[in-house]
Amino acid sequence: MQRRGFLKFALGGTVGLAASPAIWTTLYDLAYWTQNWGWIPRLQNGEDLSVATVSKLDGTPLKVRVVDGRVINTSGNKDNAYSAGGLTPLAASEAQLLYAESRIKRPLKRGPDGGYAYTSWEDAESILKEKTRNAQGSLAFLTSDSSSSLNDIFSAFTAENGSRDFFFMPSDEQAAAVAWNTVGGSGSLGYDIANSDCILAVGANFMDSWGTVAHNRAVFKETHPTGENAEQAIYYAGAMQNNTAVVADTWLPVKPGTEEIFLGAVLSELIKNNIMADSSLSALASRYSIEEAGKACGTDTEQMKKLVSALKNANRPLVFAGTTEGQSLGSTVHMLAIAINAVLGRINQDGGMVALPEREPLLPSAQRYSDIFARNFVAYSMQIANGMANAPKLLFINDANPVYALSKDAQVKECLAKIDYTVCFAAHWNETCAECDLVLPAAHGLERFDDVYTPYGSGNINWTLAKPVTAPRYQARPVGELILALADELGLSLGVNDIPSLLEMRANALHADFKEYLESGDTYQEAFHDFSVPTLNFMPLHSKQAKAPLSEIALHTYINSAAGNPSTGIPPYANRAITEYQLQDGLCVAQMNKATAQKLGLADKQKAVLETKNGSMPVLVRFYEGVMPDVVAVMAGLGHTGFDRFSVNKGNNILEITQIDMEAGSDLPVWLSAVNVVKG
Incomplete structure (x- = not known):
């Protein structure tokens, strides 16, 4: 189906059926009200379907109940082997957010007085073409979802317009990627939580807000059978008892800002306890001590020694670090976590820290993830705001809210004010929309084709397809299809006709059956199998200096x-x-x-x-x-x-x-x- 035909099809209310007419199954019988008073809520009449897809809010596989084309609720997909039916709070909210009053209903254009007025899609498309042509390569693109294959379209569009300024929002994933690249690693970092028997998580609340939460909870359930001995020990180091700390075997209090000192002390104690390490790591470890960590981090030294002993004696230990969403602590803590896994012999081992292959671009002009992560939007924003870099003439922001999510120090508002024209694609009105010149209603995750490819925190390659379960509400449009149409209008060939074709390219690259995974909603998984031990260089860590806490509180x-x-x-x-x-x-x-x-x-x-x-x-x-x-x-x-x-x-x-x-x-x-x- 051609792209323009697809758009008409998607807006026509029969989404998904042409792609695979056999994917819907009826699970529920309609219930009936016993009385017929006028004020009693009426049931939604029509075909009652249960559709398997995935949440684009956090990558959780879902079953969506759809009655007569209207989404009723979401539930965990028990048929999905990756999540085992787990459901996160964000994924559970998909149905409400689909119909939320904050949905952007039509394109909005800022007027001369700074206020917004509805405009037509024809006008919006004309503006997009004009502004992109006039930018003449002075263009940037910011998005937040690094797990989507649609990034190949967005980064290829940016490159075909003569720019390399394609960014993800700052994250732990970026910091870990920079750390892994700095010490000489290749590919992307993964964490084989499912096969580890002893986990140390420093700051990473992996049972609630870090990594593949539904999968991690399924692993916890399997390794902690009720009434039996646990098969996996969990140690959590962080400032408060969160959802990971309360289920961990041991919570080790660590003051914010001292994570480097804590991890350095663990490394030092492991090497002191006759764990083999090269001279470079031994020299690095000598800079830290468990006594210093006890004072600076507020952590009990005896508990730290017990932790080190547990890591040393475990068969498949794993150490990783993380923070709250978007609040990276830089690359040093990740390099120290890599170093600890290295001295434990846990790099590229089952249940350890693994090097997953970097995803290959699907389109000729698409940018590599390693190149994208080498840039960071905070530095870009600050440089533009301070006059240290030229502002682009045009900025696209897709499904990101930097005005709200970043500190005043990032100077996002000041940066946006210096850009000639800013375009925001969003399903809901947010703080960043209020700073942009053109706001375009984006299709919700349940209204579009998309995917989730090996989200950060994964221990293997995994891939889940998202498909539209209902027609886009109001005048929302899938952003990927919109960018493809814009590229066509500008005479640019990105190498794909529509989003389903792009997703089929991803399936072919994985040697997976596209139709099978579209129909089933299951997650394709490719177990880690590269057991080669990379040669890593930790000399860059020697130039880092551990910092004491910035204040008493x-x-x-x-x-x-x-x-x-x-x-x-x-x-x-x-x-x-x-x-x-x-x-x-x-x-x-x-x-x-x-x-x-x-x-x-x-x-x-x-x-x-x-x-x-x-x-x-x-x-x-x-x-x-x-x-x-x-x-x-x-x-x-x-x-x-x-x-x-x-x-x-x-x-x-x-x-x-x-x-x-x-x-x-x-x-x-x-x-x-x-x-x-x-x-x-």
């Missing part, structure tokens, strides 16, 4: 996955997941243990002010002994000014006043943890 920002993400806002149902006091008086909650509060002269339920060098925000103090001493924990995801009534006026955006610095050598953003003061 550290700030820890964390994510509650039920509260959405920067691109979705808070799903309506998630108000139940946010405690009542977090919605009072427009305040965020500053959680701390009682000893920390007494040191600061604060009482439980007291209103206070939290200050950093980037500003201040009112908070409500609440005691929680699951936060380590000298740490103030604040939930990210509140304080939206975009989206709908379920998201706005709920607390404040802690990400706005966090601080960032640029890591020497990598030029990656490093989120800092200093709190100047918390006062009543």
